[in-house]
Amino acid sequence: LPQTADTIFRQARLPSGSQANIVVTGGRITAIEADPARLGAAKATVDLAGALVLPGFVEGHIHLDKCWIGDVWKPYKPYSAGFNVRERLGFEAELLADAAPMDKRASALIELAISNGSTNIRSHVDVDATVGLRHLETLVAVRERYRDMVTIELVAFPQHGILACPGTAELLDRAIAAGADRIGGIDPASMDRDVEGQLDIVFAIAERRDVDVDIHLHDPGLLGIFQLEQIAARTSALGMQGKVAVSHAYCLGDVALDMARRTAAALAEAGVAIMTNAPGSRPFPPIKELRAAGVVVFSGNDNVRDSWWPYGEADMLQRAMLLGYCSGFFTDEDLSLAFELVTSNGARALGLADYGLAPGARADFVVVDAEHVQEAVVARPVRKAVYKSGRLVAHNGVYCGG
């Protein structure tokens, strides 16, 4: 070790089960050293006393502009007659108009996510002709305030459709110049009734602006499968393997397993990742089948206490537990897979190059009292400490990033 380290975290229990000391300098892990005699000097030392150290959690899908966290409780409004997206969007507009300021609510949700161990966040943010760039501008400012405490990327999300909401295509393009990092889409078939039309716009912006794509796809059954095939084909044709994700893709859980497998093979071939939050009220993608096919599956909390549903704590360990709970995951290997979805797989889907508990990686990690990853998933112990680039940002489940 050529220089004095910033901090040595002593006696960390690693996910592998071995004990080691983690050396951090300049916000990065510079060494993971089992032998204390080889540690050298440091400006500070933290004794972890054998606590388990986990890589920072990756919140791969959240909506920071929608939540009621940081506001008063707003009861969920039921549909007048069965599921109807347009009616829900009306409820949302009504409730948001009366809500606490967005920067206050988004800040509260960010602090909650950090306190639960998320060190990277992908948030979708509404950008369409009904709200213009207002939500985006607010979240860009909020992101700036939290830049040293968490890494946030923003997906320009056309909640009301693109062709169905004239003016949205131009706004999405402008959104990238205004601070959005990714381009989104939503149910090209059911929202726009024009699959090729919406995908033409989304992929043209992705190509022109050189940004990744993350498309919300709730359309069920064969209608959804058809759109996954179109998305995979475009991804391959444009050489965008590894830069495209589809969120939800419920259809993969609706169709027969052989069709889900065939579609998974096409997604893997095209390098299209799938985000699932394991909703409790409907089928969702078969995680193990997708992994067997080579698809990167990652996760996120999606809506957290907003007009869409009343649940959520922005806790990715809780999400890992729910992924396993709803998927019938029981073995240690299965629980480890649930954990991968909220950590390393999220990092792959988000394209985080310097992620993980390894020399050279950003010093983003979470300390808990647990024997191993499996116990962390089922017990969801209090986050004793959360570090972002080596900086303490939460302590005993409470945000302390300043």
Ligand SMILES: [Zn+2]
């Ligand atoms: Zn969403």
